[in-house]
Amino acid sequence: MSQYDVIAQVFAWMYYLNWILYLPLCLVLYNTILGSTIRQFIISSVTDEIFFYVEEKGMEMEIEIKNAATQAAFMLNALREIRADGRELKKRRQQAESEEKGNVIGPLLGPAIKADNGQVSKPPGFEVPENLEFVSLELEVPVGFCRLRWAMLNKNSRFVVDGIYKTEARYENITMGTWNVHNDHIGDPNPPSTIDTSEFVGSEKENSYLMPRSAFVKANMCYETQCLIAYNEYCFCIKKRARNPDAPYGSTFIAWTQILVINTGNESCKLYCSVEPEFPNGPPLVSRQIKSGMRAGVGELFVLIGETITKYADEYP
Numbered sequence: 001m002s003q004y005d006v007i008a009q010v011f012a013w014m015y016y017l018n019w020i021l022y023l024p025l026c027l028v029l030y031n032t033i034l035g036s037t038i039r040q041f042i043i044s045s046v047t048d049e050i051f052f053y054v055e056e057k058g059m060e061m062e063i064e065i066k067n068a069a070t071q072a073a074f075m076l077n078a079l080r081e082i083r084a085d086g087r088e089l090k091k092r093r094q095q096a097e098s099e100e101k102g103n104v105i106g107p108l109l110g111p112a113i114k115a116d117n118g119q120v121s122k123p124p125g126f127e128v129p130e131n132l133e134f135v136s137l138e139l140e141v142p143v144g145f146c147r148l149r150w151a152m153l154n155k156n157s158r159f160v161v162d163g164i165y166k167t168e169a170r171y172e173n174i175t176m177g178t179w180n181v182h183n184d185h186i187g188d189p190n191p192p193s194t195i196d197t198s199e200f201v202g203s204e205k206e207n208s209y210l211m212p213r214s215a216f217v218k219a220n221m222c223y224e225t226q227c228l229i230a231y232n233e234y235c236f237c238i239k240k241r242a243r244n245p246d247a248p249y250g251s252t253f254i255a256w257t258q259i260l261v262i263n264t265g266n267e268s269c270k271l272y273c274s275v276e277p278e279f280p281n282g283p284p285l286v287s288r289q290i291k292s293g294m295r296a297g298v299g300e301l302f303v304l305i306g307e308t309i310t311k312y313a314d315e316y317p
Contacts, residue, residue, distance in 0.1 A: 116144025154187030
């Protein structure tokens, strides 16, 4: 048996003693001859569980074991937060499964639109925007293209704010800007004949919201700029530039995300969601961890978007 196995066995035996007996003994040993060994034991014991968690989430980490009380305290605190985060996520999933329609707050996707029936083809010469570096979601959704475009882009729609951001993603302090070009008509299934919808491409708007805390990141504000990079009856595409200055190393990176929707006809669409990091001043030493965390966090949001679209598909006014 290694020294860590011996310590683990002793702790297991102490579990059956009254705390009045084992607590003073542990304090004496920790603050005298076995302090360094116990700290290393704590770190070694929790590292495997942390690695398992981040691998399951698709994240990557490098954790160096050091002979320091501060490192042991950090590892224990991180493990507590991971377990609490996992329990909360499991609880939310169970609630969602047992009350699948419980969070439906109205026909947020709007009414059915006649133009969504039938087939559609790609316009001659039109090039579909390429996905960003990491494709996190590719999904068929049972919603008509024009109906979804209205829900995602139009100024009168509450789908993104109420359905996704508030209810599903639990964002707070949400501020949604307006499109700087044709704000009254973007997403409108029947714009006036005097409006040239090709002019919608390139329009932008500014949004901000408070993202909830996770296992490793405290609650932090996100400031994003949305840009329409494609808009016609076959495809629309939103590209977002997001900054999180309050997140760890938030000043060193920009998160680019993209939502691409293809009209597949007959009341259905194809959804592509992708993400790509940018390091304006060069990648920091922790760039790999930033990329992994970004892919995991944004990937969860993309899944929420797909699930929410599907959940509201059959809700009509």
